[in-house]
Amino acid sequence: MEHIKDIVQGVFLQFRRNDPVEQLLLDSRRLIFPExxxxxxxxxxRREGSFFIEELYRRGVRNFVxxxxxxxxxxxxxxxxxxxxxxxxxxxxxxxxRRQFSxxxxxxxxxxxxxIVKEWLNQLLEDEFHIVRSPKSxxxxxxxxxxxxxxxxxxxxxxxxxxxxxxxxxxxxSAILRPTIGLFTNIGxxxxxxxxxxxxxxxxxxxxxxxxxxxIYCKDQPETEEALAEWLAAxxxxxxxxxxxxxxxxxxxxxxxxxxxxxxxxxxxxxxxxLAGAGSMAGARADKTTGKPRLFSWGRAGDATLVILSxxxxxxxxxxxxAPMNSNPAEITGGATTxxxxxxxxxxxxxxxxxxxxxxENVLHCVAVLLHFGQPVERIREKVQRLSPIAMRLELKSGIxxxxxxxxxxxxxxxxxxxxxxxxxQQQQHNRRTVILSDFLESGLxxxxxxxxxxxxxxxxxxxRLVGVGSRISAQADSIRREFPGETSFYPSVDQFKKDFHxxxxxxxxxLIKGARIFEFEEIDQLLSExxxxxxxxxxxxxxxHNLRQYRQLLQPATKMMAMVKAFAYGSGSYExxxxxxxxxxxxxxxxxxxxxxxxxxxxxxxxxxxxxxENSSFDSLVQYNLEPVIYSFSLLRSFDKWLKKExxxxxxxxxxxxxxxxxxxxxxxxxxxxxxALQHSAFKIQSVFSHLAASEEAQQxxxxxxxxxxxxxxxxxxxxxxxxxxxxxxxxSAAILRHPSLQLDMVRLxxxxxGIDSADxxxxxxQEVSTLKSTIAxxxxxxxxxxxxxxxxxxxxxxxxxxxxxxxxxxGYPRSLGNGAxxxxxxxxxxxxxxxxxxxxxxxxxxxxxxxxxxxxxxxFGKELSVNQLAHWAQTIPYEILTGVSQRVKRVYFEE
Numbered sequence: 032m033e034h035i036k037d038i039v040q041g042v043f044l045q046f047r048r049n050d051p052v053e054q055l056l057l058d059s060r061r062l063i064f065p066e067x068x069x070x071x072x073x074x075x076x077r078r079e080g081s082f083f084i085e086e087l088y089r090r091g092v093r094n095f096v097x098x099x100x101x102x103x104x105x106x107x108x109x110x111x112x113x114x115x116x117x118x119x120x121x122x123x124x125x126x127x128x129r130r131q132f133s134x135x136x137x138x139x140x141x142x143x144x145x146x147i148v149k150e151w152l153n154q155l156l157e158d159e160f161h162i163v164r165s166p167k168s169x170x171x172x173x174x175x176x177x178x179x180x181x182x183x184x185x186x187x188x189x190x191x192x193x194x195x196x197x198x199x200x201x202x203x204x205s206a207i208l209r210p211t212i213g214l215f216t217n218i219g220x221x222x223x224x225x226x227x228x229x230x231x232x233x234x235x236x237x238x239x240x241x242x243x244x245x246x247i248y249c250k251d252q253p254e255t256e257e258a259l260a261e262w263l264a265a266x267x268x269x270x271x272x273x274x275x276x277x278x279x280x281x282x283x284x285x286x287x288x289x290x291x292x293x294x295x296x297x298x299x300x301x302x303x304x305x306l307a308g309a310g311s312m313a314g315a316r317a318d319k320t321t322g323k324p325r326l327f328s329w330g331r332a333g334d335a336t337l338v339i340l341s342x343x344x345x346x347x348x349x350x351x352x353x354a355p356m357n358s359n360p361a362e363i364t365g366g367a368t369t370x371x372x373x374x375x376x377x378x379x380x381x382x383x384x385x386x387x388x389x390x391x392e393n394v395l396h397c398v399a400v401l402l403h404f405g406q407p408v409e410r411i412r413e414k415v416q417r418l419s420p421i422a423m424r425l426e427l428k429s430g431i432x433x434x435x436x437x438x439x440x441x442x443x444x445x446x447x448x449x450x451x452x453x454x455x456x457q458q459q460q461h462n463r464r465t466v467i468l469s470d471f472l473e474s475g476l477x478x479x480x481x482x483x484x485x486x487x488x489x490x491x492x493x494x495x496r497l498v499g500v501g502s503r504i505s506a507q508a509d510s511i512r513r514e515f516p517g518e519t520s521f522y523p524s525v526d527q528f529k530k531d532f533h534x535x536x537x538x539x540x541x542x543l544i545k546g547a548r549i550f551e552f553e554e555i556d557q558l559l560s561e562x563x564x565x566x567x568x569x570x571x572x573x574x575x576x577h578n579l580r581q582y583r584q585l586l587q588p589a590t591k592m593m594a595m596v597k598a599f600a601y602g603s604g605s606y607e608x609x610x611x612x613x614x615x616x617x618x619x620x621x622x623x624x625x626x627x628x629x630x631x632x633x634x635x636x637x638x639x640x641x642x643x644x645x646e647n648s649s650f651d652s653l654v655q656y657n658l659e660p661v662i663y664s665f666s667l668l669r670s671f672d673k674w675l676k677k678e679x680x681x682x683x684x685x686x687x688x689x690x691x692x693x694x695x696x697x698x699x700x701x702x703x704x705x706x707x708x709a710l711q712h713s714a715f716k717i718q719s720v721f722s723h724l725a726a727s728e729e730a731q732q733x734x735x736x737x738x739x740x741x742x743x744x745x746x747x748x749x750x751x752x753x754x755x756x757x758x759x760x761x762x763x764x765s766a767a768i769l770r771h772p773s774l775q776l777d778m779v780r781l782x783x784x785x786x787g788i789d790s791a792d793x794x795x796x797x798x799q800e801v802s803t804l805k806s807t808i809a810x811x812x813x814x815x816x817x818x819x820x821x822x823x824x825x826x827x828x829x830x831x832x833x834x835x836x837x838x839x840x841x842x843x844g845y846p847r848s849l850g851n852g853a854x855x856x857x858x859x860x861x862x863x864x865x866x867x868x869x870x871x872x873x874x875x876x877x878x879x880x881x882x883x884x885x886x887x888x889x890x891x892x893f894g895k896e897l898s899v900n901q902l903a904h905w906a907q908t909i910p911y912e913i914l915t916g917v918s919q920r921v922k923r924v925y926f927e928e
Contacts, residue, residue: 032110038127039120041112045103059083065091071121072097125176126207136189138210140236141217144393145192151397155414160188170194175204201238213240215248233258243324247399250330329399343369381412430559432538439545440552452492461541464494469546470501482507486514566806566839574799581796590775595782597623609636625649632656650674663688663696675714682716691739693723707753719759728766728791740774766791788910803894806839821867833879837890840872844917846906854905857891
């Protein structure tokens, strides 16, 4: 810590000892290793990071960097460094860390394609190098330092991306990354609002390469060529004046001897991967006479380093000018493009599994890197054919009135709009296409030209209707209508759109929702996705908070709580319940599948989420949304471990499930000898080891429950011989919290009890049922004696029978087993039995003798007046099945009293 204090130019508010620092922590929700974490208290939009120091100290963190005074005596065992700017301090520390390593570093910048090129380069080079790269798109002022901090002695190549949105940012990132090889993807519209022109943005981005010895770029982009020439000229002036050369991020970030791709590394790398010729790798070093970086360009220009002679896509070829060729097309595969190029006097061809221009541009950037590294042409051909697309954020789902919804409410720029419109055009389920579009805030173009270009893109993709939301797009309505022949509607705000929503008549169409984040198009998405139904499930949030307190009072002081919100939070909804639990400080959430966790993350839930049923298809979602999977078998362990290592991810949080008697999922106890070493050498960080009690609510099964507990603890002790850091132990469910307090251990899992159901039937807790399922009467009928009711004529009317048809059926989750008098509903203070069979969407009840009943009156299916326990008893099932069976088409309404 004393060394770090000097690096970041801080002063100690309090110093206790020199703790080892291995993790940089910016978010209290991401804490994994408290003993070796250094927390940087960054200033957020609403509050300082110091707000979380007390919580982190309580959780074991002892090292802090702050930019405002804190009361050190409140944290007697902490090291606290005070700096002027905690973000700058983070960057200074990362810059110092980068200078400790001499290895090739590829720095990628540009307007589009950075993450894709980075991921593809990793795919293409991982066989030759031990690579470290930016996680996902960590390319910001915060993401870049965290990426660089991953560097260690084992790495042989680093691939980092850097993105900026305003002037002055790139010089900081350059001082941190110090790439030896610079890769410039392109100049586009993304993040242009902070610059006067594309040229200015290009010049700013090129500052990333201040320390680079080689720059790879596309020569076909005039703005890139011009900006690069200006930057090289300015750099030559700086080199001629040593007093002005270099760039820093605060003190301690100057040049260090040995940084970069030295001659020894060059020779070693060249020998290992097989260079095409000595000239290839010579390009990795700056020109010794001028100090300028060498340039590797690709494009159709004859003087490019890699000259693109022709491309063959969809059965025809183009020449170096882009015009169609009359010669026979080269052999191509469906959905692929064959590219013929010339490099160092040799002509060769290769096939890429893509046809769109953006992907081909990204492929050529990667091929340039491979050629620079001396990869043989045959090897390049083989590798490029194996490239796979990087997942996009577009989301397709069902909507109201038989619509399909594409939700891309994350950004609004021309490049991403093009991608989204391509995706829209691929959807064939409806003939009609609508686009709901917000203002474009970061285009860099003059407003009328921008929206005219958008209108032309909509017309080209055969969009039928445009709904514009925002003051800027509304002001350009005339410009848009001149270029776009379809229907148009404009609204200054989302609120105005919502007021007119029902007049827009969305039906039988595919709808693309495309908006900048600040417009909060989530509200529009909810309107279009919402299922309108008069059957309602009301959730009393006060009752849930009350139940949580009831169980908490039973816990030992150190015991944490996981709340189970799987199966749509036992039918109660997901985000709203999770938000309440987050507010009340629950430690963990548990869901059944990854998609449930994704929904919570998208809705803003920050707390740790454990995914019980891990599937191979969910690996990317788990990582993207910071979800913690349960590992329950060796096949799953090996497949996820291999996937993480391929992605360059280590110490990923997981939970281990043991089988102690439930005989459902989990590692058998006999596999502990093998499991411990396997976990020790995996890419995992074990967050918890747990098991399930099979019958904790039943007194007659207590001996078995005790046996399960003892077996579990024995297995945990065995695992601790291999796992030498602390992890949580948990086996107690709702009933066990009450009936087996000795098994509370480090954490308990509260499930059905949270929703007001005492599964142990102990009567020791004052629980309140959370949910009320209600519907309305659609029609009332007077029947004659002997009339039949419902399918198969199972219901027989008596004399003067009065029935009511209720808007609920088995498609809503009302069990069919409750038909023919087995079930009852609460109407006007009375129980009315079901008459006839339960239908898909309707159920008939006998209301004979109930006074003052009318069509439209409310009917309680279960709730305070009619317990879900009673309903489950009538249906010969358990409350779990009733609650989780309530259909998603039933509208949820949440309230607090």
